[in-house]
């Protein structure tokens with residue numbers, strides 16, 4: 001975290017929820033690299049879950065890192081949050097397609113109820129700042145760039161749950177008795193090393209390298225604002241310390257790229273075609289996402305640094321290093 005005049009004192013202790021996940025584990029690494037003591041909370045135990053172990057491989061055993069394996073729906077959070085300068089709340093059940101119907105019970109439990117518990121514990125432990133991982137999915141289908149003032153139109157139960165979490169942040173921070181400020185970051189399709197296995201770029205790279213064929217939902221013309229995980233981490237760590245009040249911010253690269261163009265990039269970088277299994281478009285998948293990033297630029301002095309081709313090549317390098325037997 002680079003220190004600047006408009007930032008508060010350097011944080012000494014930060015809690016990251018969802019620490020064993022894709023983005024959470026990158027946050028933990030970056031905070032530790034800055035000399036900050038980190039408490040990670042996640043219900044996935046590296047001892048039992050190989051993906052969690054791989055995500056946290058670089059930090060397990062670090063003297064300034066404590067991992068608490070616990071479910072945010074039920075664990076005692078206030079003691080964990082004591083003395084924390086910020087809580088970065090990145091735990092959630094992600095993914096649009098699986099959120100319809102019965103599974104929504106688990107989405108509400110992890111994304112809404114657990115967020116309420118996190119916020120209440122922040123207040124009880126007098127944590128000054130919460131950074132919440134919201135999602136571009138709250139916008140639904142739009143033409144052109146979306147601004148934070150655009151009315152939300154979530155098109156899936158997952159998106160509804162993320163919007164509810166965001167509203168809970170605003171409600172807690174808005175209480176007259178509250179000393180908590182909350183920054184909700186609307187993240188646009190995040191990619192990079194250790195990306196979740198259900199997400200497009202990792203699945204396309206794996207398919208090109210001889211893994212299972214890529215299930216392509218729809219005709220591939222839908223567009224996403226792909227945002228590199230290192231850029232997301234920089235936005236989140238800046239939001240944890242910058243002297244700004246409670247707000248909602250888009251964190252997106254500001255460039256929309258079609259799925260077909262991503263597949264071409266993957267083919268170019270790997271030198272192999274991406275074998276496809278074509279499937280119908282899925283309910284809840286929107287046509288396009290694109291961030292208006294002027295507010296993040298103004299309040300966080302944030303802009304993305306990693307272009308798509310460069311970011312995909314980092315992800316490819318990580319994938320082949322993790323499994324040297326790949327072609």
Ligand code: NAD
Nearest residue numbers: 018020021022023042043071072091092133135187189190
């Ligand atoms: P991830 O699944 O890799 O990480 C989420 C972690 O949260 C997991 O390790 C999971 O075990 C943990 N978790 C979930 N419910 C929990 C609970 N009840 N108690 C304790 N731990 C729990 O997902 P990710 O892609 O790293 O996403 C991180 C955050 O960013 C999520 O809030 C997600 O909604 C948000 N987000 C992600 C993207 C993206 O493109 N990856 C885009 C927009 C928003």
